[in-house]
Amino acid sequence: MERVTPPPVRRIAVGREPHVATPTATPNGAVAARPSASARLRAERPPAGNVRERMQIESVWLAYGDNWVVRDVSLPVRQGEVLALIGASGSGKTTLLRSLNRLTEVTAGAARAGRITLEGQEIHELEVNALRRRVSMVFQQPNPFPMSIFDNVAYALAERPERGRRRRRGAELEHAVDDALRRAGLYEEVAGDLDRSALKLSGGQQQRLCIARSLAAQPEVLLLDEPCSALDPISTATIEELIVGLRDSVAIVIVTHNLQQAFRVADHVAFMHLGELIEYGPSEQVFDRPAQQRTREYISGAFG
Amino acid sequence: MSTFTPADVTRPPAGLSVTRPRQQSTASWPLVDRIGYWLCWATGIALCLIVIGIVLFMFVEGVSYLHLSLFVQSPSSELQQSKSGGFLDPLEGTFIITAIGTLIAAPIGVALATWLSEYGRPPQLARAVESAIEMIAGVASVLLAIFGLLIFSEGFLGFLSDTTAGGAVTGTSFLTAGTMMAVLAFPLIVGATREGLAQIPDRMREASYALGKTRATTIWRVLLPAIRPNIASGVVLGMGRIIGDTAIVIFMLGATLRTEPVGSAPIIGTLRGTGSTLTSYIYENSPAGEGNSHQKAYAAAFVLLMIVLALNFVVTRITGAHERADGGGRLLLRGLRSRWSG
Numbered sequence A: 001m002e003r004v005t006p007p008p009v010r011r012i013a014v015g016r017e018p019h020v021a022t023p024t025a026t027p028n029g030a031v032a033a034r035p036s037a038s039a040r041l042r043a044e045r046p047p048a049g050n051v052r053e054r055m056q057i058e059s060v061w062l063a064y065g066d067n068w069v070v071r072d073v074s075l076p077v078r079q080g081e082v083l084a085l086i087g088a089s090g091s092g093k094t095t096l097l098r099s100l101n102r103l104t105e106v107t108a109g110a111a112r113a114g115r116i117t118l119e120g121q122e123i124h125e126l127e128v129n130a131l132r133r134r135v136s137m138v139f140q141q142p143n144p145f146p147m148s149i150f151d152n153v154a155y156a157l158a159e160r161p162e163r164g165r166r167r168r169r170g171a172e173l174e175h176a177v178d179d180a181l182r183r184a185g186l187y188e189e190v191a192g193d194l195d196r197s198a199l200k201l202s203g204g205q206q207q208r209l210c211i212a213r214s215l216a217a218q219p220e221v222l223l224l225d226e227p228c229s230a231l232d233p234i235s236t237a238t239i240e241e242l243i244v245g246l247r248d249s250v251a252i253v254i255v256t257h258n259l260q261q262a263f264r265v266a267d268h269v270a271f272m273h274l275g276e277l278i279e280y281g282p283s284e285q286v287f288d289r290p291a292q293q294r295t296r297e298y299i300s301g302a303f304g
Numbered sequence B: 001m002s003t004f005t006p007a008d009v010t011r012p013p014a015g016l017s018v019t020r021p022r023q024q025s026t027a028s029w030p031l032v033d034r035i036g037y038w039l040c041w042a043t044g045i046a047l048c049l050i051v052i053g054i055v056l057f058m059f060v061e062g063v064s065y066l067h068l069s070l071f072v073q074s075p076s077s078e079l080q081q082s083k084s085g086g087f088l089d090p091l092e093g094t095f096i097i098t099a100i101g102t103l104i105a106a107p108i109g110v111a112l113a114t115w116l117s118e119y120g121r122p123p124q125l126a127r128a129v130e131s132a133i134e135m136i137a138g139v140a141s142v143l144l145a146i147f148g149l150l151i152f153s154e155g156f157l158g159f160l161s162d163t164t165a166g167g168a169v170t171g172t173s174f175l176t177a178g179t180m181m182a183v184l185a186f187p188l189i190v191g192a193t194r195e196g197l198a199q200i201p202d203r204m205r206e207a208s209y210a211l212g213k214t215r216a217t218t219i220w221r222v223l224l225p226a227i228r229p230n231i232a233s234g235v236v237l238g239m240g241r242i243i244g245d246t247a248i249v250i251f252m253l254g255a256t257l258r259t260e261p262v263g264s265a266p267i268i269g270t271l272r273g274t275g276s277t278l279t280s281y282i283y284e285n286s287p288a289g290e291g292n293s294h295q296k297a298y299a300a301a302f303v304l305l306m307i308v309l310a311l312n313f314v315v316t317r318i319t320g321a322h323e324r325a326d327g328g329g330r331l332l333l334r335g336l337r338s339r340w341s342g
Helices: A008-015 A034-044 A093-099 A128-134 A149-157 A170-183 A203-216 A233-246 A259-265 A283-288 A293-299 B031-065 B068-072 B088-119 B123-138 B141-152 B155-160 B174-199 B202-210 B215-226 B228-244 B247-252 B266-272 B278-285 B294-320 B328-340
Strands: A052-064 A067-079 A082-086 A110-118 A135-138 A221-225 A251-255 A268-273 A276-282
Touching: A052 A093, A052 A251, A067 A082, A067 A093, A067 A251, A067 A268, A082 A093, A082 A259, A093 A221, A093 A251, A093 A268, A128 A135, A135 A203, A149 A170, A149 A203, A170 A203, A203 A221, A203 A233, A203 B202, A233 A251, A233 A259, A259 A283, A268 A283, A268 A293, A276 A283, A276 A293, A283 A293, B031 B294, B068 B088, B068 B294, B088 B123, B088 B174, B088 B215, B088 B228, B088 B266, B088 B278, B088 B294, B123 B174, B141 B155, B141 B174, B141 B247, B155 B174, B174 B228, B174 B247, B174 B266, B202 B215, B215 B228, B228 B278, B228 B294, B247 B278, B278 B294
Parallel strands: A067 A276, A082 A251, A082 A268, A135 A221, A221 A251
Antiparallel strands: A052 A067, A052 A110, A268 A276
C-alpha cells in the first residue's frame, strides 16, 4: 500500500530533466524543440520575487442549490507567482476559480459563504462588472468573438468613461490594442492584418487572443480555466511560457488537469479533492514531498 | 516498425489498392424503409415539377403580355385593354407597404426575440408571448385584416387614415395596412432571430461577462452583430410574406385602382391614402375580379413571381454560407426510421 509506482511528474521533479524528448532532429529535419523548452523554463526560471498579495480566499464555501461543492477553502492569490489549482473532476476547483470574479452567479442557485477579498475589499460589495474588469478570465475553449482581431481586443477596452477618464479612441486605442497583443505574445504573428476575422486564427493563437483580450483592461488578477486542454503541445508550450512571463505584472490562478503543466508553470499548488482543500504549498514541496496521503496518491496517478 | 517516407512522396504507391466509401445501397434495407426512401424521392421530384410548372406557365403567359410601358403607366378604368394602362401604382403600393411593414416589424421583432431568448422573465409571461407569436404565425391573414379594420376605424386613430364627410374613420390607408402587414411579418423575424441566438454558445456570453461587460453590452456588441445573417434572412422572409398577401390589401388598403392620397401633403397624404398592390391588381384583373383583363393579371403575376424569386435568392445567399445543403432526404429518412423502429 505504501509503495507507490514512480509517477512521471516526480521523475521530472527529481531529475530536473524534461521527460519529453530532447530536441533531436527527426529524419525530415523538423525540430520538435518547444515542449522541452517549456519544461526547461521551470528549472531555469528565477524564483518568484516581489510577491504582492492581491486576493484572499477565507473559509469559502460554495454551493449550487443545496449542493456545497467547495467546503471551507482558504488561499492567498499573489502577484509575482502562479497559483495552480489541481484535483480530479468534481473537486470544485473550477467553481472556486469562477467564484473569484463572481462568474458563478451566472448559474442559477449559486451561493457562497465566507470571505473573498480583492485588495482587502469584499468582492460581493464591488460592482460586478468593475470586479470582472479587475479579475479577468480565460476559458477552456478558445472563445474569440466573431469579429476582427482588433475588435476582439478593442471590445474589452471599450468601457464607460469613469473617474474622469475618457473613452479611448483612434491612435490611443490602437496603441492599447497593440500593447495587449504584445503582452500576450501574439503581436508579431498578427501585426500585418488586425482586421482579419479572429475565427481564422489557429486554436493556440485564438487562446492567446483571448488572453490579450483579458489583459487589455489591465486586470490585477488573471484566471485561467484549463487554458491549454484544447490545444496541441506546441501551442501549450507557448502559452505556458506566456503565463510564467506574465506572473510579475498580474496575479495568475490556473486550473489544470495536467500535473506536469502545473509543475512547469506554478509557484504554489493547491490540491483539492471533493470540494476540500487537501494541501497547499510551494510546487516543489507538493510534488516532491506531499504532506498528505491523498495528494501523494493523486499525483502518482493512484486515483482521479 | 514503420520506416520514414521521404517528404516528396505524397501519394501511396501504385501497387496499393485504395478503398473509398461507396454510396450506401438501399438493397439491404427493410421494405418499409425502401418505400419511405422512394416516397421521399417522388415527393421531391413532384415538388420540383410543380415549381417548374408555375415558373414556365407564368413565363409563357406573362412575358408575352409584358411591356415596358406597363411599369410606367398608371392603371385606368377603361374597358378596352389597350387603354387600361399599366401597373405603376400597384408596383409602388407593393414597395411602400413592404417598407412600412418591415420598418415596423424588424426592430420590434428583433427586440422581442432578444428579450425572449436572453431574459425571458417572468417565465410565465415569456411562455404566453411565445404562444401568442405562434398563434399570429398560424392565423389566416384575412382575420388580421378584419381585426385591423375594426381597430383602425376607431376615432382616435383617425390620423392614420381618412375620415369621411359623415365623420366616420375609414381605417384604410398605407399606414394601417402596413401596420397589420408588420404583424404578419413579425413571427418570421422573431423566429429567425431566436434561432440565431440559440446557436450562439453560452461560452461566448460568459467570455463577454468575464471582461466586465453587462448583459446589454453583450447583446448589442457581440450577440446581435453575430446573428446579422439570421436577422437579415428573417426580414427578407417577412418581406416575402408581406408582398404575397392579398387579404390585408383588399380589406385595409382599399385596393383602389390608383394610389389615392388624402389631402395635399406630399408624403403623409400618400401614407394616409388608399392604394393597391400587385396582388390586389392581379386579383382585380383576373377573371375572378372586375377588371377582367387576364393578360395584365398574368404580366403582373410574372413580375410578382420575379420579386419573390429574387427575395428567395437573397435569403439563400445570406444563409448559404452558414448551412450546407447536405442530403436533406437522407436526413428525413433517418428521422422516419428512428420513429418506426420505436
